[in-house]
Amino acid sequence: GVPQDETEAVRLYRLGADQGHAGAQCSLGFCYGNGAGVLQDKAEAVRLYRLSADQGNATAQRNLGLCYAKGDGVPQDKT
Numbered sequence: 001g002v003p004q005d006e007t008e009a010v011r012l013y014r015l016g017a018d019q020g021h022a023g024a025q026c027s028l029g030f031c032y033g034n035g036a037g038v039l040q041d042k043a044e045a046v047r048l049y050r051l052s053a054d055q056g057n058a059t060a061q062r063n064l065g066l067c068y069a070k071g072d073g074v075p076q077d078k079t
Contacts, residue, residue: 006037017048025052026060033063033072042073 010031016024029048032041046067052060067073 006031008037010037017051020051020055022052022055022057022060025049025055026057026063029060029063033067042067044073046073 010028013024013028013031017028025048029045029052031037032048033045034040046064049060049064049067053064070076
C-alpha cells in the first residue's frame with residue numbers, strides 16, 4: 001500500500017473532476033464537505049455533487065439530497 005495522504009487524494013480527484021469524471025467530482029465533493037485534505041467548504045461540495053449528480057452518479061445524488069435535507073451549503077427550506 002501507500003501512506004495515507006489526503007492532500008494527494010484531493011489533487012488526484014481534482015484532475016479527474018476537471019475532466020468531467022462523475023466519480024472524481026463526487027469524491028472531491030466529499031472532501032470539501034468534510035474538510036478532508038482541503039478547508040471545509042460546503043457550498044463547493046454542493047457544486048461538485050451537483051456536477052456529478054447531473055451525470056447520473058447515484059452517490060452524488062444521495063449526498064446532494066443530504067445537503068439539502070440538512071441545509072449544508074444550501075439555504076434550508078423546511079416547507
